[in-house]
Amino acid sequence: MCGIIGIVGQEAVAPALYDALTILQHRGQDAAGIATLDGYQIKLHKSSGLVRDVFAPEQMASLTGNVGIGHVRYPTAGRDDSSESQPFYVNSPYGIALGHNGNLINTRELTQQLFDSDRRHLNTKSDSELLLNVLAHELQNQNPPRLEAEHIFTAVDQVYKRCDGAYSAVALICGHGVVGFRDPCGIRPMVLGFREGKQGKEYALASESVALDVLGFTLLRDLRPGEAVFISLTGELYSHVSDSQKELTPCIFEYVYFARPDSLVDDISVYKARLRMGQALARKILRERPDHDIDVVIPVPDTSRTAALPLAYDLDVKYREGFIKNRYIGRTFIMPGQKMRKKSVRQKLNAIDLEFRKKNVLIVDDSIVRGTTSKKIIQMAREAGARKVYFASASPPVRYPNIYGIDMPAPEELIAAGRNEQEIQQALGADWLIYQDLPDLIQACREGNELIRQFDTSCFSGEYVTGVQDGYLEQLREQRSDKAKKKRRLKDAARVAV
DSSP, rough: OOEEEEEOOOSSOHHHHHHHHHHGGGGGEEEEEEEETTTTTEEEEESSHHHHHOHHHHHHHEEEEEEEEEEEEEESSSSSSSOOOOOOEEOOOOOOOEEEEEEEEHHHHHHHHHTTSSSSOOSSSSSHHHHHHHHHHHHHOOSSSOOOOHHHHHHHHHHHHHHHHEEEEEETTTTEEEEEOEEEEEEOOOEEEEEOOOEEEEEESSSSHHHHHTTOOOOEOOOOOTTTEEEETTTTTTEOOOOOOOOOOOOOHHHISOTTTTTTTTEEEEEHHHHHHHHHHHHHHHOOOTTTOEEEEEEEEETTTTHHHHHHHHOEEOOOEEEEEESSOOOOGSSSSHHHHHHHHHHEEEEOOGGGGOOOEEEEESSSSSSHHHHHHHHHHHTTSSEEEEEEEEEOOOOOOSSSOOOOOOGGGTTTOOHHHHHHHHHHHHHHEEEOOOOHHHHHTTTTTTTTOOOOOHHOOOOOOOOOTHHHHHHHHHHHHHHHHHHHHHHHHHHOOO
């Protein structure tokens, strides 16, 4: 999962891009980058690290121009190093920089096509570089005397035909403007915003509406599935929906975990969706254990707070903050390596003993993926003096890898894979484990936008809306397992040492 932003403005755009990336930092903490257009020159700076660490004053000063794009990265199947920081850049045709959120699932086929037929060279293993080169080739293939919006849309239509998977992307085309496009199923989010600048119209494209809010843009709408939007350097807006468009199927994990609660994703309030998740969990608990002995509900900060509040209210029990979070530790979900994740839980959270001592505690989290964090949190609650520790997940069991841009590991590293709920409960060490039912989760999200008939729920259901080629999941297992990542890190370290 990554965060992207693109702005066509009337004044220096780098400060606004920087602010937007800090707002989108929750979507990626591995690397950050900004590309701006000054005349016919693209200025680019990117590196590993948080936004505040990547962009020193001297770098910001060099990013001149009124048009630009930005990206925060969190690694999925690629390497965890600065070589895959975005935006990526190619100088032919025109000069194009691109940032991408999502994951392509036919990368081997595309890589072969680009090398054999398109005569294009790739410097990394990143599917974002693949996406950029497919777009560049399809623009170059037309070779128009003057590039117009229709040529850009023709190129994006070809991208849709060639690239399978989930993707929202922003691209800066030197001398012309910014194009943003969303995959034919609309799995990954993208919104369009507008504001009236001091010297004219300004437009922005972003992963989440909260980035627009902070910059003072008015949210116009979400991009539709298979839609491309082109904003010229003069501020003219053009849009096109491809014949490849399919039914809108947004990723439900955006509402569970990734998106900020103050965002709207496909006209659905993330905050309201999480409130409804908590209410649905309360109904399940009351069905299964009407005479429960829960004394207090405690959320795992921060994402699960919104669900835990209505859950406690509907159960008529106390809500308390029992864990204090160290905000200088990153999201453990995206930490590389099991050892680092275990260590980070203790560094990230500390229990307030008084809220646990001699109580039957219901701990609420948004999801359980590997189970590493959940197991440690349950252990911390017991050490703090809890009589019984119950654990509730606002989402169903994660049994399958996500192939659309979320780094859910190899199946054998998912605690729910191959286990029933009783076995998961025992593995975590909880006295009682409560999972959200998938139909309840879908309804909690869909209630905000009844036009959405289905979501991508693949990590819960194993049903992939784009379909999956034979062997792809096995290929992904080889790339995403902790063992494979450790092997790559050791190999990279050895190369650097030499």
